[in-house]
Amino acid sequence: MTPLLTIRNLKRHFGGLWATRDVSLEIQRGEIHALIGPNGAGKTTLIHLISGGLFPDEGQLLFDGRDVTKKTMHDRVALGIARSFQITQIFPKIAALENVRLAVQAQQRDWGSSLRMWRPASADFLMIEEAEDWLGRVGLAEHAGTHAADLSHGEQRALELAMTLATRPRLLLLDEPLAGMGPEESERMTQLIASLRGEQTVLLVEHDMDMVFRVADRISVLVAGHITATGTPEAIRVDPAVKRAYLGEDIA
Amino acid sequence: MRTYRSLGELSLLSLAIALPWLLQALGEDYYIGFATRLLIYALAATSLNFVVGYGGMVAFGHAAFFGGGAYLVALLMTGGLISAWASWPLTMFIVALLAWAIGAISLRTRGVYFIMITLAFAQMIYYSVISLKIAGGDDGLPIDQRSNLFPFDLANDNVLYWLALGLLALSLLLLKRLSHSRYGHALAGIRQNETRMEALGYPVQQLKLVCFVIGAALAALAGALLVNQNGMAGPGQLYWTQSGMLLVMVILGGVGQRYGGVLGAFVLLGLEEVLAQVTEHNHLYIGLILLAVVLYAPRGLAGLFCKSR
Structure with a gap:
């Protein structure tokens, strides 16, 4: 079966800064896929590019086999790509x-x-x-x-x-769902996201590694606008390049 | 609470319907023209309030649609189209198309830029119209009779008054229904958080454009009434000061309050009329009153009376 989302050679720069250098990635149907990486690696930019908040300079986005690279955000939502934001976006009044x-x-x-x-x-x-x-x-x-x-x-x-x-949505994009949360709230949200397994395809950006390794089926590591590794949590945990770039000594 | 309010609305409406007879009994027939003018401006201000208060777009070019409606009805009449049944809807349609084009471009901008670009479009229309010979240039375009709204006789001042009243009441009813409808909720969402609306899958720009176009068409209808009331379409009705005055009415009456446009028009025109009789500096006092409202009643005069719309 084709992947739900195929990202091909996506590039996007802001002035001289390449936030997304050359990203290719496949999101499989039904998986919870976590995107991790140090600050400034381009994770939120990638979420913007997938959701239609930003458009890429180069590259292609295929959603369920269909080219959505030039579609507006609301058209993508209609096709089934929906997102949450790092800074909560609700109707306060x-x-x-x-x-x-x-x-x-x-x-x-x-x-x-x-x-x-x-x-x-x-x-x-x-x-x-x-x-x-x-x-x-x-x-x-x-x-x-x-x-x-x-x-x-x-x-x-x-x-x-x-x-x-x-x-x-058929693809749920979550940009740091635990941002700013206390331990109890984090636990509740983590359980909530874990409960989506099997019914919902999720691409998740998150800094909380405990959470990521608990809920993710696969993990991709984004460093300086590049995907440096993709694999199961077990594989990512022992990947030497990942350890060096990101995880630090305590996880290793 | 709700029934009291409806009762209040109904009694005000009955009073307004009876006004021509009351004035006749008092021998003050002159004021029926003034009352009609109030209603027409109330309709125009309400149409702008729809765009500003409901759609969240501070448009500074509403005179183009209000005055444009007046000019189109006058032009169509010069061309021999006297029937209001034909020329008024046609006028609203043409103005709606114009607003569609202006809105589609202007809505690419926001905030101050949106204010400036709508102003620029309106001024372009003003200068185009006064340079047109068939539109009468600087002198404006007089009409030698009122539109024909068979079987109603608009030549009768009372009938024109009742028509303006009926159209204003209908617009207010539309606004009331609309604010509780799906579209009204969508507009409320857009006012609070456009990003979230877009991310929920709403075509935000299109929804705002629809609001802008409806507001323009209603303004054109007010313009059609105005040209019949004034007996002519004048360049002043297209000028930016007219847009400014409508905005002042909306702010004075209450942005986003259903009766904001009505109250604003009544108070502003009423004050002008009253103050002009006692002082030459009436604009100074009106300015001070506007200042006081903006500072002490940010939700406008309507906001003083009711909690929300």
Whole structure:
């Protein structure tokens, strides 16, 4: 079977800085694939390139065999590539449930769904029920009515994950889901992401190595805009080049 | 709470419907023209409030659509198209197309640049129109009769007033329905976080463009009313000061508040009328009032009365 995502010789520079030098990578269907690397290695740039937040200077992105290199972000979401952000992106002034409902509404792509101007959105019970399900999935059921701005940081991260899941992606891109979280919140999020195994293909950028080695099926190491190694957690753990470049003595 | 508000809206509407008869009874018929003008500007300001307050786009070229509507109706009338049933929808359609083109380009920018580019487009239209001989140049374009809205007789000032009232009420109803609809929710999301909306799969630019175009078409409708009320389309209606005045109305009344445009238009034009009778420096006082509103009531006058839209 073809990989879900094929990245071919992707390049992107900012002025004189090559954030992505020459990245080729395949994401297999159903796997949780972690992308690790030191700060400034170009991990977030790569997520931007895959999600459509940035466009590459060279190279090609094939999603399910289809060239999406030039597609806009919202077109890619429609095809099934959805992402979370390193800095939480939610709608602070509305209730948590309403945040997710907007995601469900986006996913209903029958013609003009979001151009309906007369009928109250609150009349769509199915849409609201679906949003409630996703909130429950990330453990926020009792916060449905809470303004997103009043949620804790960890809850906001979970809310963003619920919104991203509610677009029903076929490829989920998570940019540092544990960023800024305390130990308890991290543990909850890690379990949540681990629970996606088997039902969801995930590309995950994360600095927390314990988490990465717990949830990932495969790991790729990005150093200075290059993929230096790809393999199972066991293989990456003992890879001498990786150890040298990134992991440090304590893991080795 | 909700029923009280609806009751309030209904009683205000009934009062507004009865106004021509009240004025006649008082022998103050002159004011019916002024009242119509208030309603027309309320409609124009409401259409801008839709773009600014609901769509989150600070557009500084709304005069192009408001004045453009007035000019198109006058031009069509010069060409022999007198029926309002034909010329008004046609005018709204042409202005909508124009807004589509202007919006598609302008929406590539944001913030101050969006303000400047919409202003630039509007000024281009202003200078193009005053250099057109068939549009009357600097003198504007008079019309020798009002549009024909058979079976209604627009030559009757009261009928024109009721028409303006009806169209304003319909627009406000549309705004009310819209803010609770899927589209309204999508716009609210865009105002809060465009990046997130795009990442959820919403075509953000297109959704904003639709809002911009609807606002322009409504402004054109207000322009169609205005040319009938004034008896002419004038260059001043296309000039940037007109865009500025509509923006002042929206800010004064309340950005994103459903009645913001209405309140702003009523208060600004009302003050102008009242102050002009007692002082020559009326603009100074209006400026001070605007300053006070911006400083002490950032959600506008409508924000003082109701919690939200």
